[in-house]
Amino acid sequence: MRRKTTKLFEAISVALIIGAGVPSVALAGPQAQSAAPAQAAKSDVTYLDGVQVTGSRIRQADIETAQPIQIITRNDIEKQGFQSIGDILQNITATGNPPLSRASPSSSGPNAGGTYISLRDLGAERTLVLINGKRMGVGINGRADLSLIPAAAVESIEVLKDGASSTYGSDAIAGVVNIITRSNFDGSSISAYYGQYDEGDGAVKKVEFVTGFKSERGSLTLAAELAQEDRVAAADRPWSRYPRSYLHPERDWSTNSDQGGFVSRPADALPNVVYAGNTRVMLRPGGDPRNRADYINQNTDTGRCTPASLANPGPGTCTPGSTAGKHNSQELADTLIPRDWHSMYADGRLNLSENLSLSTNLLYTRRSSTRITAGRPLQGNTYGIAVSKDSYFNPTGADITNWWRRTQEVPRETRNDLSTLRFATALEGHFEVGERWFDWDVSYVYNKNNLDMSSGSDMGLDRIAAAVGPSFRDASGKLVCGTAAKPIAGCVPWSPFVPYGTVAEGGLTGNKPLQDYLFHVEQDRGMTATSVLAANLSGSVLRLPAGELGFAVGAEQRKERGSFIPDAMSVSGLSTNQGDNPTRGEYSVRELYAEFQVPVLADLPFARELTLNLATRYSDYDTFGSTSNHKFGVKWKPLDTLLLRATFADGFRAPTISDMFAGTSETASVFTDPCDVVYGSSATNATTRANCRRDLGAAADTFRQLNSAGLPVTSPNSNAPTPFYSGSNPSLDPESSRSRTLGVVWSPSFLEGFNVAVDKWNIRITDIIVGDTPKAMLEDCYVLGLADRCGMRPGNGFARDPATGTVTSMYFGGTNAGFRDVEGYDLDLSYRYNAGNLGDFRVQSSSTYVVHDLNTSSNQPQLPLSRIGWGADFRLRSNLNVGWEKGRFGATFTTRYFSSMRENCVFFTPSPVGVPPVTEPHLECNEIVWAPTGVLRADGTPESQLSRRRKVGATTFHDVQLRYETPWNARVTAGVNNVFKKQGPIMYSFPSSGSPYYGGFDQGRFLYVRYTQKF
Secondary structure (H helix, E strand, C coil), X not given: CECCCCHHHHHHHHHHHHHHCCCCCCCCCCCCCCCCCHHHCCCCCCCCCCECCCCCCCCECCCCCCCCEEEEXXXXXXXXXXXXXXXXXXXXXCECCCCCCCXXXXXXXXXCCCCCCCECCCCHHHEEXXXXXXXXCCCCCCCCCHHHCCHHHEEEEEEECCCCXXXXXXXXXXXXXXXXXXXXXXXXEEEEEEEEECCCCCCEEEEEEEEEXXXXXEEEEEEEEEEEECCEEHHHCCCCCCCCCCCCCCCCCXXXXXXXXXXXXXXXXXXXXXXXXXXXXXXXXXXXXXXHHHEEECCCCCCEEECCCCCCCCCCEEXXXXXXCCECXXXXXXXXXXXXXXEEEEEEEEEEECCEEEEEEEEEEEEEEEEEECCCEEEHHHHCCCECCCCCCCCCCCCECCEEEECCCCCEEEEEEEEEEEEEEEEEEEEEECCEEEEEEEEEEEEEEEEEEEEEEEEXXXXXXXXXXXXXXXXXXXXXXXXXXXXXXXXXXXXXXXXXXXXXXXXXCCCHHHHHHHEEEEEEEEEEEEEEEEEEEEEEEEEECCEEEEEEEEEEEEEEEEEEECCHHHHCCCECCCCCCCEEEEXXXXXXXXXXXXXXXXXXXXXXXXXXXXXXXXXXXXXXXXXXXXXXXXXXXXXXXXXXXXXXXXXXXCCCHHHHHCCXXXXXXXXXXXXXXXXXXXXXXXXXXXXXXXXXHHHHHCCCCECCCCCECXXXXXECCCCEEECCCCCCCCEEEEEEEEEEEECCCCCCCEEEEEEEEEEEEECCEEECCHHHHHHHHHCXXXXXXXXXXXXXXXXXXXXXXXXXXXXXXXXXXXXXXXXXXXXXXXXXXXXXXXXXXXXXXXXXXXXXXXXXXXXXXXCCEECCCECCCCCEEEEEEEEEEECCEEEEEEEEEECCEEEECCCCCCCCXXXXXXXXXXXXXXXXXXXXXXXXXXXXXXXXXXXXXXXXXXEEEEEXXXXXXXXXXXXXXXXXXXXXXXXXXXXXXXXXXXXXXXXXXXXXXXXXXXXXXXX
């Protein structure tokens, strides 16, 4: 696949690459060696002696660029209470809702337990993470785990808030995070940190050690980190203690409870059960599971609300529900999952000669995390397992096919162990041609992640079937599985109707032999490996009136491999954990890039500087083909105190290993066939009918969708007649993007130390990779008439029965559909002031305001709806930091602001116009508006409906830190995060969380101390 680009951009691409006339090269990190030595300078030559800034490959003395960049220094890292690189970056305002957080214990798969950053809320897979300017390894779904980077090894972090695919290639759609590690360190330092919530839980313990030396021949820096973050139990926080928080402690408890039960038929005639057809029953407290008279009706009331209506114009009524016979899913779960890690980092620099040096760095990290959720909600009919009529514990005398038991005795506990080994080396130098010096480097990076994931809460289906199958008491009085003629050796009979907490014969509580028989440990394994070979050349090629024409050119070859192999029991369908098939795949890419920095004007009135930056990158993948991406930037200083900047950039994201090579799984799908003349689009749309005739011929005029019994369906969204399959799609194209930024930076001369920067930004992504569905595929084919969505193809497709026309087979993976358009503003303020005897003050403020975030995930014509303000898609995030230093003392005060949040009314349904809002405390639907649904009518006008919403206010957290530099070269730090113990609003939509509370908010007041000793 070759992406379409404008003729102008293609011309620039060819001119820059061919016109450079130099060997292809690639990436050099910000820590690379300085440019040409001063003694070689000639009086008529100017050299680009400087450093690289993230987003450009050209060395420059001025770190002000045409792109907005936020820099977090080592000093900034030490002046806050957050201890991991992930937590630090999650708190910058340009980040969005974390795709996974420690507050999501039910998260599964290889990414669980990690920390990922999503710039502009566009997804972690669209944020490129670099270490020293070189790619960090990613998982099979393209996400970089920041928890693998030890904070002890970090010197600074540069966050480029702009697209950079022309500079770095794939994934840099939303921006780039470049983590710069320590080097040339001289001395030693050890630091110990301890913190915990004032509730006495969630302790964080960390020890760091850094040592190094340097000389004229080179340097060696070593860093090590050992850290542990303890769990916070859901039961220990009011918002996570119950399924719907402390505001509604009796709402929405699960009827699939740890007390067990089954659906009884009237023919069972249990004496104390009131029947209304098939009825849910359970054992009464203290009852005998074999006694028919000890079974009672299960209370199924989980709480309900009757909204106001035209017939009932009052405020609406709600009942709290009952907890009897039900399960609190939060009882044993985490609200913050624990994790621990240890990391070691080494950086070495060796000057081989005056013009040649060798640099090498090595990183090893092992991170472990264990998450706990409620026991598995076992449902017998899901697996086709019945409690046999011949079971010793069956009270009915007939097979019980619909039964349940949440196995709370063995909660779901999953452990992820991820180890990372990263090796990077570069040979760097400079040389002179004529009167000009050039810098070059050749580098190699290898990054490998190994994952071991284990869980001991899954059960073998064959063992469940045996344990609830026929059983009897033998002559010795022992309960035995099977029959007297065919006993099952090793099997332990089970009564799933003995409730959790009751020690009784056949019960699971306290019955280790039964637990050992039913449960087994499953082991999943994963691996990803990234290797990059790159080369760079940079320098200046021409002296222009306004300065040197700088350039950088290069080439890069990268290979990505990955796999995720679930346990054989899971893959084979023999376990309650019925997982997907293995994922295995690899791809490689070869790339060329070129960048030019062109000084146009300098030292003129209203043009103290005017510089253009042009960049292009050509990428050739062995999967989808080639793509070219380009960037244009301009930097204009009309005054020494005023900078205007703008960029226009292409971007792309290549499909990940998971997108292209994930395993296939069987799925029970529901869909409406557009060709159905009763429920489908064909009933009213002539274009659809004509498209259906293409495949069905004249039968399209009478076609009916059939169910599994071969009869016409009686409603829309009916079950497929045969199983369909979902998985990956090796034919995916890359996502494409266009980003624009326009900004101004002002440093007024009349207010020394004050700076302000305002940037407007817009990112539009097309051909988004989304999960396909039977509905989308069939409607694209027949309603929209998209021929490439019809028939059976690799990765996606469907086939019809030649006799009946019914869709009998379908495979759907990912597809390229829809778009995302995000726009907003960044405002950054800083002020430094010396107050004499009162000390030095520093004020910094950073804010991000999002105007809109439009999103569609379908090829269907529709009105895109903005996500901003919904859930954790905040319209405004703002941080204010006030610092003070005087002598040996220092202090910092920080505020973190999150704007209001909105969600659909979870407990209510829309009602007609003119009806008052529901006024129940804490659940009021305080916004009732006509809102677009996103559907466009046949005449092109947007469809709207009355919508009840719930809106909550803004949230602000305050942090305080105090510091003291001791006479013995140590620093003592004490601080409190969320000093006023602010609690965010209850959110029933569970944003990035396993409870009704945003997972990115503080979990309470956190107190910490740190001691750092330097030698």
